[in-house]
Amino acid sequence: MDKETLKKRLEGCYITVPTMFKDPDLELDLDATRSVVKFMIEHGINSDNAVVLAGGAAGDFSTMSFDERLAVAEAIIDESAGRVPVAMGGQTTSTRELVKLIKAAEKLGADFIQISPPFYFNHTEGDFYEFILAAAEAAPDVGIIIYNTFWTASDVSCDMVDRLAEIPSVVGLKWATPRTDAMEFETVCSRYSDRFTIIDNNLLFNISWMMGARSIEVHIFNYWPEIALKMLSDLRTGQYEEVQKSMTSYVMPFYHLWSQIESEYTSGDGYLDKLCMELVGLPSSTCRPPTRDIRQKYRKETLAMLKSLKVPGLISE
Secondary structure, eight states: OOHHHHHHOOOEEEEEEOBBTTTTTOOOOHHHHHHHHHHHHHOOOEEEETEESSTTTTTGGSOHHHHHHHHHHHHHHHHHSSSSOOEOOOOOOOOHHHHHHHHHHHHHSSSSSOOOOOOOOOHHHHHHHHHHHHHHOOOOOSEEEEEOOTTOOOOOHHHHHHTTTTTEEEEEEEEEEOOOTTTHHHHHHHTTTTSSEEESSOOOOOOOOOTTTOOOEEEEGGGGGHHHHHHHHHHHHOOHHHHHIIIIIIHHHHHHHHHHHHHHHHOSSSHHHHHHHHHHTTOOOOOOOSOOOTTTTTTHHHHHHHHHHHOOTOOOO
């Protein structure tokens, strides 16, 4: 596909699909992971309103082997069957592995690969540019999404975004920045929305949309797709007050509970998604350690939150 087609296909809700595991050995449960994608498609996602991410952070990429990451991506691509675009998680500390990941994404038929700055070492911007360039040269037809994970690695600066704009296959920015008076988030949204499809990962949907962002990342899609699709529809029609009401009423309670769990019990990504999914009758599992299972410790609290929000399909305690 050409660059403009890839950018258009990236618009909508950007959904990280949690990877399911089997108890007690925590081997991959690909059938359960497939059923999550099936649920989403049955509840309205399609190529006009969503992209699904296989093996992202909420998909436990950090606890999976290379072969497991490919198996998860293959299962999600197969279940999607062209009905919704698929991105494959490509986070890694190794340029050699990144090249293998993007070649695999191309072979499997993924539309996109999501890449963050390599973590652990404090790499320079020159290091990161060559990291991305190596991926682009290895599979130039796969759309690259740059994910600014400033909390785990070096921040992606505006100057770096300028350089990345020179690489044709870099079509998306999954964007979040620290909140400072320098307004880095707004700077990038206003300056680069014509060049990239910007995915708002800062929960500033009204602000980013008015400046040209055209995709949103929101965890509640995994258990309540109707609300996420309504927010997208309201953004597309300029109903910004309705979007903010949805954010305050339906999204904020989830993130408040997530922050509480992070501060007092365990850390990771996707574990609260999975508990909420379990409570609406979807397949679920723990995440792999070192993230600890929250499903019993926070079950009553999470169920009470979902009941208060009138989330459809809730099962009894």
